[in-house]
Structures are given as structure tokens and as C-alpha cells.
Amino acid sequence: MKKRLCIKGILGFVFGVFLSYTMSIIISICLSTGEFYPADTALVYRTGSVLKAIVIQYFGIGIIGSIMGISSIIFEKDEWSILFQTILHFIISSICIAIYLLLAHTNMVGISHVLLYIGILLVVYIVIxxxxxxxxxxxxxxxxxxxxxxxxxxxxxxxxxxxxxxxxxxxxxxxxxxxxxxxxxxxxxxxxVKTSNLSKITVDGISIGEDVSLVDFENYTQTNENNSDYKYNFDELNLDVDNQNKVSYIFTRFDENKTNIKINDINKVKSIDDITQILGSNYYEKYYDKEQQLKKHIYYDRINNVTAEFTYIDFGDDNSDNNKKLCWIEIFKPYYK
CATH class of the missing domain: 1.10.287 (Helix Hairpins)
Known part of the structure; x- marks a missing residue:
């Protein structure tokens, strides 16, 4: 029995690593940048090193594969029903994946992400x-x-x-x-979507990649809301940093006029049409909230590794003053979200 469990564990580890690198190859092909991404970008962001991320991912997914391989002995228990066997193995697999995601991707993966992965796993187990x-x-x-x-x-x-x-x-x-x-x-x-130059987007002079120690927070009002998603939370803006204390995320609103937003040295931008005139039409459009008629234009700067999302009101052909009016902007490193 011990020998069989060891073999199942080793085979599970090998299969887990194989699946991990196969997915990395598929994702790299889909991204079509000509580069290979051996580790999850969120994990690279978390560890600050590609090598560390690869090692953690290698052993993490390998161990998950081993546990799933060893626990497959459940399916050999003929006295148990197929439904009970499948549910028990699913629970073991879900716990392993949830622990790995929450430990390896701390502050990068929330409960919603874990539930998404478990939901996908649930569908797979239903098929099995x-x-x-x-x-x-x-x-x-x-x-x-x-x-x-x-x-x-x-x-x-x-x-x-x-x-x-x-x-x-x-x-x-x-x-x-x-x-x-x-x-x-x-x-x-x-x-x-073609790349755009987003290096000259600033909020009160703050830009993505700037050292946070250079930012003066004295003029901002500390928010009363308990928001643990960002390190710096103010009424005027939300800001987060990476493990090198570089600004990695900025959120602020256009409609409250509490911050000075500059795009290519142009401020007082009010509508999404103004954004198109400044940055061009190389954007991806999608609904942010269809019921509230909120859309967003997403620009990508693949050279500087920055993404900017502009959310605005879209009333269709309505000629009212509020139509196409900008609501807020989010600027971040693409792996941040």
C-alpha cells in the first residue's frame, strides 16, 4: 500500500508540474508577445523575482498534484458511492488549491478569485x-x-x-x-489593441512607477472607509505600491474635481471624447455596469507595462451634458488586477 501511495504521489507531482508548464506555454502563445511567461505574473509581482516565483509555483503545484494523486486512492473504495468518492476528492483538491492561492498570492488573490478557481474545478469534477x-x-x-x-x-x-x-x-x-x-x-x-504611450498620465504629479517616498500625502484627507485593498486610502484617491515601494495603482475620480489629472500635460479633461483626442482610438471598449450605463475604454502601454481604464457615462445618442462624461480613472500595472 505504501509503495502504491508513493508511486501515485510521484506521478501526481510530475503531472502537476507538466500541467503547470503546459499552461504557461499556452498562456504565452495566447498573449502573443513573443516572450515566455514561466510563472504567474501576480506571483512574480508578489515575490519580486521570476526565479522565486518559478520555484514556488513548481513545488506548490507539484505538491498539489501529489496530494491529488495520493487521494485518488479514494476511487478504489468500492464500498463508497461514486458521488461520495467524487465529492470527497473535490473537497481535498479545493482545500489544497485554496491554501496555495491564498499563501502564494497573498494580497493579490481575493476570496472571489479562489471561488472562481474552485467553481471551475467543480465543473471539471461534475464532468468526471x-x-x-x-x-x-x-x-x-x-x-x-x-x-x-x-x-x-x-x-x-x-x-x-x-x-x-x-x-x-x-x-x-x-x-x-x-x-x-x-x-x-x-x-x-x-x-x-495597439500599444499607446501612457507614461505621461499623472494624478497630482504622481505617476505609475514613482517611488512612494517622494509623494506628499499631507494635503489629502484620510478616508473613513475600511478598504484593505490599497495601502493608501484617501477621499481624493486610492494608491497602492509594489514590494519595492513603487506606485503600482492609482484610482481617482474626474467628477469630484478633487485631484489634478493630467494626460500628456493636458488637464481639465471632461469627456471620453477628450481622451480619444489625446490618446487616440487604440483602446478596448467594454461595459463596466450595463444597468447604470457605465462603459470604459482601456488603453495598454506594452512598452512601459502600464494599463489605463477610463470609466464614463454612455446614454447612447442622448445629447445631454452628462453623456460621455468621465467618472473615474484607474492606472495600474497589468498584473496588479
């Missing part, structure tokens, strides 16, 4: 469970044929159950393909 149900039905039918059991009623029930289960599998796979296709299309559209 249905597949195992079908496999069991197939084996039972083969055994029945060998034993020359000919019962038309049982045979009809088996066929009906198999038809229903296969229908569920096709439905779930269809949904997965649809979601994946749409995500890929959106990613390709975002990658097709």
Missing part, C-alpha cells in the same frame, strides 16, 4: 463524475452480456439512463466550450 457513471453503466452492461442476462425492462431502463447522462455530458461540455470560446475571443480582441 458523469464520465465515471457512464463507465460504470458500460461495465455493468458488458457483465450482463457475459452472464447472458436478458431482461428487456432492465435493458430499456439502462438505455434511458445512459441517454439522459450522455445528454448532460454534452450539455455541460457545450457550456464549457461556449464560455471558453467567448473568453478566448475577448482575450484576442484585447491583445489586438
Amino acid at each position: 463524475w458523469i464520465y465515471r457513471i457512464i463507465s460504470c453503466y458500460t461495465k455493468i452492461r458488458k457483465i450482463k452480456k457475459k452472464l447472458l442476462i436478458k431482461n428487456d425492462k432492465i435493458s430499456k431502463v439502462d438505455k434511458k439512463n445512459l441517454f439522459i447522462i450522455r445528454g448532460f455530458v454534452v450539455l455541460i461540455l457545450g457550456i464549457l466550450v461556449f464560455i471558453t470560446f467567448n473568453l478566448c475571443i475577448e482575450k484576442l480582441r484585447m491583445n489586438s
